[in-house]
Every structure is written in structure tokens, then in C-alpha cells.
Amino acid sequence: ETGVTQSPTHLIKTRGQQVTLRCSSQSGHNTVSWYQQALGQGPQFIFQYYREEENGRGNFPPRFSGLQFPNYSSELNVNALELDDSALYLCASSARDEQYFGPGTRLTVT
């Protein structure tokens, strides 16, 4: 069984640019959640997708958006990047009440 995978592993962007992060969910999991983990902090919930529809959103501005595809993989898009967006972005997939996390994408905004 393949676990949750994320790409890219690392990337560096400039303030004002746009970025797309990708996540492949674990086989059989139809729900994907995205979290932002700033250095030294716990993960913060961004939003969740269930069967291609947004199913809950945390306290993040609209420039954070997402998609879920028919195969349940997902994208996180962030527009107009700010320095404070520098963080580890974690994707988690689930089919019941347990969430399984990918290794994350480390985003650095300069």
C-alpha cells in the first residue's frame, strides 16, 4: 500500500509569486487535509477536501486555495506569497477518523 506522497520536497519562491504544491493520497482514502507548520510550531489546519468538494476551512485568507481530483489527489495553491508563508506544508489523507501525513513540502519565501 502506497503512503501519502508530496511534491516537491523543497522549493524557494520570491515574495509576490504563486506556488502549487501537490499531494497524492493513500490508496482508498477519499479525504485530503492540508496543514501549515511554521518552524517550532504545531500544524495549523488550512482546509479539507472530501470527494472533490471543500469540506471545512481554517483561518487562512482566500489566496490559499485548493483542488481535489477524481483520483483523490490534491493541490494547494498560494497566490501573492508573503514572507510569513515560509513553512512546512503537510498533506494528510484519511478514510475514517485517522489522518495519515505525507513528508511535507518545505516552502521558503524570500
Added chain:
Amino acid sequence: GDSVTQMEGPVTLSEEAFLTINCTYTATGYPSLFWYVQYPGEGLQLLLKATKADDKGSNKGFEATYRKETTSFHLEKGSVQVSDSAVYFCALSDGGTGTASKLTFGTGTRLQVTL
């Protein structure tokens, strides 16, 4: 809103010492409680969970009991190993709709185990 408070780290222990990491929570309703572990450079791994009051979650020698009366879910291990060195996160789920609810995490506690 929901929140999780963990003891601040780092916690430094000698191998074979007893470990306790305190976690308390604030939530409406009846959340499920989790402990996740994060090894350096990696994502989060589910360590254990408990879904109702008085439940005890356990895994790999770690255990935690859901205490509704004290709103706590303290993590314990009787004898730590160097390989247990990691950051530990306490979390709760909000029991919302859908197949999996959002998780609210504490700030994490770094554990360093030395020989």
C-alpha cells in the same frame, strides 16, 4: 474555539528513564484525542489515539489515557530509548461532519534521549 496545551520542551532524559509529556485540551463536545510523533526531516506519524473518556491508547510502549474530568491526555512511556528522540504533538479532532475532522495541534514537545 478548540485548543491544545502541551508542556514546553525540550525534555532531556537518559535512556531507560520514565517519560511523561503533559497535554490538556479545551473543546466543545466530545473530541477524539491523538498523539503524533515527528522525527527530524519527516512528516507526522500517528502514535496512538483515544476516542472516548477513559479510553487508553497505546503503541510501541507509549500510552495515554483520555481523562474527561481533567481534560487531559498525558503521554507516558516506562523506559525511553535514544530512538524515541523526536517532537511529540498532542492533537484533538473536532468531531465535525465528513469522514475525518480537522485536527487541532499543540505546539509540540521535543524529546532528547541520551545514553
